[in-house]
Amino acid sequence: MAHAAFFVVAAIAVVAALGLVLRRNAIHGALFLVVNLGAIAVLYQTLGAEFLAWAQVIVYAGAIMVLFVFAIMVLIPGKEETGPDPRRAWRLLAFPAGALLFLQLIVVVRGARGGAGSGAPSVGGGVESIAGLLFTRYLFPFELTSVLLLAAMVGVLLLARRRV
């Protein structure tokens, strides 16, 4: 049962990712990416990471994708990526290169067995355990995150300002 659910959600994630990459229309790609992010949120839930599942929905599917959709609507009138591609042959090299990368990833992952073993006790992924880590061991990176977001905010305001 759990396996069947995993494979269904994984298939949805992979199909949505392929849709993002292969569809020409950018807004369709953005909607496919939302589906993919939702599927990954479901997978987080099955892994026991409840906090991350909801953070994924709120931060990615909520905030970041709205930003993307706005940018696409502002920048791209109708269809795009039409016309002949002058570097088509080079771009098609991406498929064998990608296959090679995938094989390499699989070899690395298969070689990395060992460690604590899969019989380790399941960890809680609720807000309590994450917050316990974030405010003790990872307190400094957590504060740095706030500085990073502030810097990003100031930088975006500077970039988006109209030149006078």
Add this chain to the structure above:
Amino acid sequence: MVPESYYVGLSAILFTIGVVGVVIRRNPLVMFMSIELMLNAANLALVAFGRRVGNADGQAVVFFVMAVAAAEAAVGLAIIVAIFRLRRRLSVDDLSLMRW
């Protein structure tokens, strides 16, 4: 219980699709979305490894990755909008100003 290796395999598939997307697409917005796909694949692997090891540190790292991804998306989209104002076209092939 589904073994962690399945999740890591799915993560490898999604990461590869993201890499291919960055290479074959000409639209910088779609390239950005492919980068988000890669970040998500890495996040999925982190959570899966975290469950295998048996602590929540992987999930804390994923939290930081999400924050960095949010900052990256905001700054990247602002840069794309600024370039579009300047050039009126949106294709990475035109952007060779900083090429050596």
